[in-house]
Amino acid sequence: MSKFNKKKGTGDLPAVNTASLPDIVFMLLFFFMTVTVMKDNTLKVENTLPNATEVKKLEKKDRIIYIYVGKPTREYEKVFGSEPKIQLNDKFANPSEVGDYILEERAKKPQELQNVLTTALKVDKNANMGLISDIKQELRKVNALKINYTTYEGDAFLNVKK
Amino acid sequence: MPRRGAPPEVNAGSMADIAFLLLIFFLVTTTIETDAGLDRMLPPIEPPDTDVIIKQKNIFQVNINREGQLLADDALIDLKQLRAKAMDFLDNNGDGTCTYCKGNRRSESSDNPTKAIISLKNDRETKYGTYITVQNELVGAYNDLRNREAQRLYNRKFTDMEAEFLNPESSTKIRDELKDKVQKIQDLFPQKLSEAETSTN
Numbered sequence: 001m002s003k004f005n006k007k008k009g010t011g012d013l014p015a016v017n018t019a020s021l022p023d024i025v026f027m028l029l030f031f032f033m034t035v036t037v038m039k040d041n042t043l044k045v046e047n048t049l050p051n052a053t054e055v056k057k058l059e060k061k062d063r064i065i066y067i068y069v070g071k072p073t074r075e076y077e078k079v080f081g082s083e084p085k086i087q088l089n090d091k092f093a094n095p096s097e098v099g100d101y102i103l104e105e106r107a108k109k110p111q112e113l114q115n116v117l118t119t120a121l122k123v124d125k126n127a128n129m130g131l132i133s134d135i136k137q138e139l140r141k142v143n144a145l146k147i148n149y150t151t152y153e154g155d156a157f158l159n160v161k162k
Numbered sequence: 163m164p165r166r167g168a169p170p171e172v173n174a175g176s177m178a179d180i181a182f183l184l185l186i187f188f189l190v191t192t193t194i195e196t197d198a199g200l201d202r203m204l205p206p207i208e209p210p211d212t213d214v215i216i217k218q219k220n221i222f223q224v225n226i227n228r229e230g231q232l233l234a235d236d237a238l239i240d241l242k243q244l245r246a247k248a249m250d251f252l253d254n255n256g257d258g259t260c261t262y263c264k265g266n267r268r269s270e271s272s273d274n275p276t277k278a279i280i281s282l283k284n285d286r287e288t289k290y291g292t293y294i295t296v297q298n299e300l301v302g303a304y305n306d307l308r309n310r311e312a313q314r315l316y317n318r319k320f321t322d323m324e325a326e327f328l329n330p331e332s333s334t335k336i337r338d339e340l341k342d343k344v345q346k347i348q349d350l351f352p353q354k355l356s357e358a359e360t361s362t363n
Contacts, residue, residue, distance in 0.1 A: 022174065025181040032188035050291040052298040054305050054321075055198040059330055064197075069290075120197060123290050130286030132293070136357075140207040149294060150199035156298040159291030160230055160241060 045070035045087050050125040051154030058148055063117050065105045065144075067098065069131060070124030084127040086135065095134035099142045106144075122150045125159055200297055205356070220272050222251045222280045226296055228287035241295060248303035252278050252351060262311060262350060275307075279354045300355060307351045312343075320347050 047070050058064060068087040072080040076092075085092045088101045106114050119139060123132060139147065224244070225233040232239055234247055254271040255263035263275065272278035280300055284293055305321055312320035326332050327340040 018178070019174070022177040022181050025178055025185055029181055029185040029188065032185060032192055036188050036192045050294040052200055052294055054200065054298050054301040056201050056325070056328065058197040058199065059328065118201075120199065125289065125291030125294070127290045128286060129284050129288040129290060129293055132290060133284075133286065136204055140204050143206070145204040145206065146201070147204060148197075148199045148201050149297065150197050151294060151298075153198060156295045157241065159295045160289075 042090065043068060043073070043087070044076055044090070044092065045072055045085060046124050046126075047122055048124055048126070049122060049150055049152050050156070050159045052149075052151040052156050053153070055151060055153055056148075058118065058120060058150070062109070063113055064148075065102060065117055065119050066122060067101075067119060067135065068122045069127050069135070071126065084124065084131055086131070095131065095138055098135050098138040102139065102142050102144045116146075117144065118146045118148050119144050120148045120150045200294070200301060202297070202355075216277075216279060217273070219256070219270055220277045220279055222248060222272070222278065224280065224282045224296065224300070226282075226284040226288045226292060228285045230289060230292040232296070241292075241299065244296065244299040245303045245306070248280060248300055249307060251280070252303065252307060254278075262314070275351045276349075279356055281356045283357075301353075304351055304353050308347050311350050312347050315347070316343055320344070323347075 045068055047068060069084055070087075071077075071082055071084050072092070080092055086095065086098065087093070088097065093101065102119065106117060109117065121132070121135070136147070139145070223233075223235055227233070232241055232244060234244060235251075239247060250265065251272055252275050253263050254265035255267050255274055256265075256269055256271055257273040258267065260274040260276075265271070282296065282300065284296075308320040312318060312323060316323070323340055324344055327337055327344050332340075
């Protein structure tokens with residue numbers, strides 16, 4: 001007890017001023033708010049993108065329609081098999097449904113953006129080209145000609161290594 | 163009548179808690195990445211009205227088979243050689259009309275960059291990764307040549323100029339200025355990359 005008394009004797013320690021704590025936290029908050037991209041759909045397919053060096057950044061997220069392709073993840077493997085599948089929004093789809101999906105998504109966008117949309121193909125590097133060709137054919141049918149093969153930035157020759 | 167004395171202070175102690183809550187929410191939902199990738203244009207589905215006759219020597223045929231092997235102009239080559247081969251072909255300047263080319267002017271290769279077409283064909287069983295590598299090398303060949311010309315004309319890299327031009331944060335003045343330059347370089351080496359439909363076997 002005497003210890004405590006002693007302390008009191010030397011004078012109260014002033015409380016640490018925490019008034020600026022909210023400011024600091026708000027600063028962090030705003031940082032994360034501005035850099036945040038909401039994940040809008042959960043991936044049901046494996047999606048290890050290939051690497052490429054000659055990439056261009058995809059600016060303006062509102063002008064992009066995403067198509068995912070890859071092997072279904074383990075929990076869906078039993079139902080959908082292990083062959084690469086297409087994922088549109090939250091469900092698996094056949095190549096023939098791609099066209100309708102694009103038209104549907106296009107109709108959702110504002111009028112002035114409808115002609116400048118890009119289709120981003122996020123394809124697993126182990127998928128085979130047959131499926132991609134089918135998708136490309138469907139895209140041509142609905143006149144969605146601007147596409148982007150989304151990749152990671154890195155040495156492209158890593159793709160071919162086993 | 164106004165109240166006398168200072169009004170009681172609002173307790174701001176819980177403000178930090180609220181801010182933390184929001185912060186944690188955004189931390190969890192954040193994915194800091196802008197997507198990047200290879201931009202391509204697909205050919206329109208209606209065939210052009212007039213059949214254009216293209217000389218065989220103006221086409222650089224690239225075939226990828228199901229094992230990922232590469233056949234370029236009837237020769238089996240390694241992926242690493244593709245970029246140099248494509249650049250040789252584009253830069254060949256067979257008819258001598260291209261003043262900025264530095265090619266060997268071989269008669270069996272392309273006439274000039276505006277006529278040169280690279281045709282890419284792949285098998286249905288080709289791995290997507292291999293395909294992207296090939297695409298990357300072909301786009302790289304174009305970019306290397308364009309960089310060379312941009313370096314000569316404007317003393318900076320074409321890829322940088324294009325990135326700045328496409329970046330929405332650049333000021334309009336800079337973008338207007340770059341637009342002509344980018345367009346000019348693109349016209350020097352127009353990207354003519356045709357993709358045939360895939361073969362089934």
